[in-house]
Amino acid sequence: MAWDGKDTCINLMPRSLRWHSLWHTYRYYLYGISLIYFMVGLVSLYMCWTSYGVYEQQKVEYLNLRANDQYRVVEQKYSELMAIKHKILKNTSDSNKVNIYQNSIVLYILDTAMDQHISLQHLDVKDGRVSIDGIGTSDEGCRKYIAILQQRLSGMECHGTVKADKGVYTFHMEGSKREHHPTGQQDTNDRSPVGDNN
Structure with missing residues (x-):
């Protein structure tokens, strides 16, 4: 079809039909990408779930340790020793x-x-x-x-x-x-x- 001396091609295919054509051509690639994203999502969810479980376990152990009287005594003595060490290093001539x-x-x-x-x-x-x-x-x-x-x-x-x-x-x-x-x-x-x- 000529228009002002230039050849112009007009695509009379409906837009929905064009999308369907693209989907039909590349559907296997899209299926593969969707499957990959789905698997990555499952792995990420599993890692988050297991990490949270480990965190909860370590949190319980830490709270139990903090409640131990022997740990409190050791922590206090360690803090006192570190304070003495810093004082000695600060005042060292x-x-x-x-x-x-x-x-x-x-x-x-x-x-x-x-x-x-x-x-x-x-x-x-x-x-x-x-x-x-x-x-x-x-x-x-x-x-x-x-x-x-x-x-x-x-x-x-x-x-x-x-x-x-x-x-x-x-x-x-x-x-x-x-x-x-x-x-x-x-x-x-x-x-x-x-x-x-x-």
């Missing part, structure tokens, strides 16, 4: 922090010695310096003990010597803050080879 740091070093040294079966003869920790003398069951054990301390005492440069005398293995280790010795750490095996004195 620089000198106290140094003492805490030195105490941590001593704990590391003693813990490692017990773990490696080392008997300490002398231990001195003062002003960021460490001096240790001890006896081990073997050359390897002494060197391992020194190597572990070199790793655990971060911020310090540690070196040691190991000696053997008639089957008795002794060692001496010294350490200091890294800023006093900027040359860096050296391996214990390179620093002092074992000498056997029989």
Whole structure:
């Protein structure tokens, strides 16, 4: 049909018939999408229902726990301890922090010695310096003990010597803050080879 020199196509199909045609063409896709949404909805409802059931159970357990006299006592003691801890940290001076740091070093040294079966003869920790003398069951054990301390005492440069005398293995280790010795750490095996004195 011509209209002002242009070809114009007029769709005389009723609107309801067009929708029916589209529905007939894509009905399987629409069925599939509807089924997917239905299944997702069922799964979501199931998850909500189970989550609410777990919430109700945990709520009952929590209320029962809060009603327990022993729990109340423990909670009160814990609150008091936390308050004391915050008070100590708030009022900690620089000198106290140094003492805490030195105490941590001593704990590391003693813990490692017990773990490696080392008997300490002398231990001195003062002003960021460490001096240790001890006896081990073997050359390897002494060197391992020194190597572990070199790793655990971060911020310090540690070196040691190991000696053997008639089957008795002794060692001496010294350490200091890294800023006093900027040359860096050296391996214990390179620093002092074992000498056997029989």
